[in-house]
Amino acid sequence: MPFKKTNSRASNNRIGRFSAGAIGVSVIVGLIVIGVNYFQTDAGVLYTVHQGLKIERVERSGPTAFWVAPAQEPALADGKLLYGTFCASCHGAKMEGQPNWRSRMANGRLPAPPHNITGHTWHHPDAQLLSMIKDGFVPGVTAPIGYESNMPAFGAALSDIQIKTILAYIKTYWPDDALDAQREISLQ
Numbered sequence: 001m002p003f004k005k006t007n008s009r010a011s012n013n014r015i016g017r018f019s020a021g022a023i024g025v026s027v028i029v030g031l032i033v034i035g036v037n038y039f040q041t042d043a044g045v046l047y048t049v050h051q052g053l054k055i056e057r058v059e060r061s062g063p064t065a066f067w068v069a070p071a072q073e074p075a076l077a078d079g080k081l082l083y084g085t086f087c088a089s090c091h092g093a094k095m096e097g098q099p100n101w102r103s104r105m106a107n108g109r110l111p112a113p114p115h116n117i118t119g120h121t122w123h124h125p126d127a128q129l130l131s132m133i134k135d136g137f138v139p140g141v142t143a144p145i146g147y148e149s150n151m152p153a154f155g156a157a158l159s160d161i162q163i164k165t166i167l168a169y170i171k172t173y174w175p176d177d178a179l180d181a182q183r184e185i186s187l188q
């Protein structure tokens, strides 16, 4: 009965294709849910996107170089809330910094600089920004020996991913050319 045989084989193949497809889709959905969906951009740059937070990184023998892209929702709302709670009192609700931020105060310390294009946050690679925010300005590491600063250390209050979410929010204030330049120094 050639007709029946062909028919049953065709239906088995359909089921086989369906299961393989279903397994493939579940694996992809699973990876997206747990946030390990790596994609490749330009040569050697991998990136993950999870909840509107896109992080690019370059694998190498030293510490991993990374760059956080400007936040999209829902990371944008998270970053805004975290920034408003932990940073805005000094750096300004709109990244404007404290008045006369270039001049030292009576105690010799500097006021909080702006995080928008008029400041110099965007001159630093992300790994350095993460370290300054986690540990504050550590004399001999991220500041000269004996340096005193009003910038607190947030390593006990905020996780790395929360700090990266704040950076992603701050970057929504940067123009494209500053983003490009800061991405380049971050991924070096």
Ligand code: HEC
Pocket (backbone or CB within 6 Å): 083, 086, 087, 088, 089, 090, 091, 109, 110, 111, 112, 113, 119, 120, 121, 122, 129, 132, 133, 137, 148, 149, 150, 151, 152, 154, 166
């Ligand atoms: C109590 C005030 C205060 C708070 C709160 C604060 N900062 Fe700062 N921050 C400063 C001051 C002051 C400086 C400049 C320090 C210096 O140069 O001595 C600074 C510097 C920085 C720099 C370095 C900028 C550069 O151009 O070198 C970064 C990045 C930074 N802060 C991020 C943050 C983030 C993110 C938060 C919130 C999680 C935060 N700060 C909260 C006072 C503060």
